[in-house]
Amino acid sequence: MRELKIRERIEIEAGGEALVEKELGRGGQGIVYQVRYRGREYALKWYFISRIRNPESFRNNLRRNIEDGAPEGGKQFIWPLFLTKQKENGAFGYLMQLAPRGYDSFTDIYNGYKWEKPAVKGQPARKHKVKFASLDVMLTAAINIVKAFRALHLSGKSYQDLNDGGFFIDTQTGDVLVCDCDNVAPDGQNFGIGGMPGFMAPEVVRGLAMPNVLTDRYSLAVVLFKLFFRGDPLEGSKVLKCVVMTEENDLIHYGKDPVFVYDPNNASNRPVKGVHDNVIRLWQIYPDFIRQAFTMSFTYGIKEPNARIIEKNWVKMLIQLKLDIIHCSCGKTAFSSVFASQNDHTLVCPNCGTAIYTMGVKDYEVHLYPGARLFDCLTRKGSEDFLTVTGTVVENRIKKGLFGIKNQSGQTWKVLFPDNSLREVGPGGGVPIWKGLKIDFDDKVKAEILL
Ligand SMILES: [Zn+2]
Known part of the structure; x- marks a missing residue:
């Protein structure tokens, strides 16, 4: 195909x-x-028009997506x-919004750095660290x-091509923009x-x-795994033994015989020290329910598309994982699983010994540290x-x-005290943290403080 010229009118x-005006980048599709x-x-x-299998139907699908508009008003796309x-x-193409400033690609976040072009031509490019402002922000993303x-x-x-190049993220706020939306198609169709x-x-x-909603869900689990554990869920010792990653090896390790690196029933593909250190280190620090979610996704869910975790x-x-981050007043910040249990509902900071109580609300557990x-x-x-x-x-x-x-x-909260007295606590008021105290936040959204 012929590339476009600068100053050319389309x-x-x-x-x-x-x-x-200028070229911003190029990929496999255009x-x-x-x-x-x-x-x-x-x-x-x-587009590299010769690389599109059926340009006319691809183009019609794009037109339909433009007419439909982005889901939910499009703020995230x-x-x-x-x-x-x-x-x-x-040959043809389509126009989209430019990626706004302040956002980094998921790929740069995953790598932990990006290269910035020099201000003056001829000077070397500069390496910049790319990381989330905090664990909370990463979970927001x-x-x-x-x-x-x-x-x-x-x-x-369905999105059909979920990968680490598909997102821009603000590492200070956790705001996400999904890009490369041109392969989006009605579920069941593929172009x-x-x-x-x-x-x-x-x-x-x-x-x-062909890619569909269920295969999107698999890819989403991969994206989340990469975000949390900084590694590939299927790349362990079994994959490393194959010196050259030929297409055939890809077919074996990611298609015919995929083995999750922490499959509890198959230890043949465990992460390797010195190669997969991130995964080995980070797998330890996440709470059990998150490890179970990924284990399910990459064992049973790998073979059973319908068993994959829904959004x-x-x-x-x-949200529970975000609530599980405890910022103790002594400065210790970690998931609750790192804190010792005093009993079923009370944790103890391993650093300063402070007791941290728990509140149950909806299906969530909230840790009540100052x-x-x-x-x-x-x-x-x-x-x-x-x-x-x-x-x-607050104290x-x-x-x-x-x-x-x-x-x-x-809102005014209705609070049932352990002595069965009912009191209303309006905005600005406080509810003491007492064992057995119950709060009705809003129309039967009930919480109970558990110690
Ligand atoms: Zn502490």
Whole structure:
């Protein structure tokens, strides 16, 4: 195919022309240019038309996606916006929003660094660290990734090519943008994309299935595993023994005989010291329920597409995981699994010995350390908002050493004390942390403090 020239004008189907300004990058499917259209800058993806199996149906699918718009208003997607007209040879492309500043690619986050072009030509490129501001932010990003795919799946479509190049993430806030949305298609339809090695479901690698919602779910588990454990869920000693990763080896290790590195019933592919140190180190620090979720995903779920974890359940687990991070006042920050248990519902900081009580609300367990926050998803019926703070564990200003939950929700909480007296606690008021105390946050959203 012919590449576009800088200053070349490309006709847009919706009318007008886009002016090509510069090349932004290239991949297997085409080249991405920065263009100016109707006074605004966009990214234009221009396809290597010979590499598209059926250009006409691919183009029609793109047009339909543009007409439908992005799921849920599109805030989390860099969605196709305008289709170009076709050139004489059939070539075409589409316009999308440019990736905003402040976002890093998942690939750079995974690698832990990125190369920045020198300000002055001829000087060496500079290596910059890329990492999340905190563990909380990383989990916010994980939840946002899952929520974006749930929105897409609920709209009846599948992404088909989930991989680490498909996201931009703000490492300070956890905001996520899903890019490369041009392969999105109604579930059950496919326009030629297979996926990226390492992310494809085994049945796709083997050629037994085309990408769909269920194979997306497999790829989503891979993305989350890579985010949390900084390694490949199927790459252990068995894979390392094969010196050359030929296509045939890919077919064996990711298709016909995939073995999870921590398969409890098959130790043939364990992570190797000196090679998979991240996975070995990080696998230890996550709570059991998360390790079980990944074990299920890459053992039973690898063969049974219908058994794969649905997005709704990932969201619940990831919110619980976020609630499981304890920031003890002594400075110790870790998942609750690192804290010693005093009894069923009380933890002890291994660093300073402080006792940390637990509250059960909805299906969640909340650890009530000083500074711990309640979120809207805990105190309001049907809410999944895990960012809006509705309560904070604070020390009583007069009685030092006494802790309570300050109501920051704007709602009046009904509190049942252990002596069976019922009191209302309005915004700004506090609820003491007493064993057996029950709170009705909102229309029967009930919590109980467990010590
Ligand atoms: Zn402590």
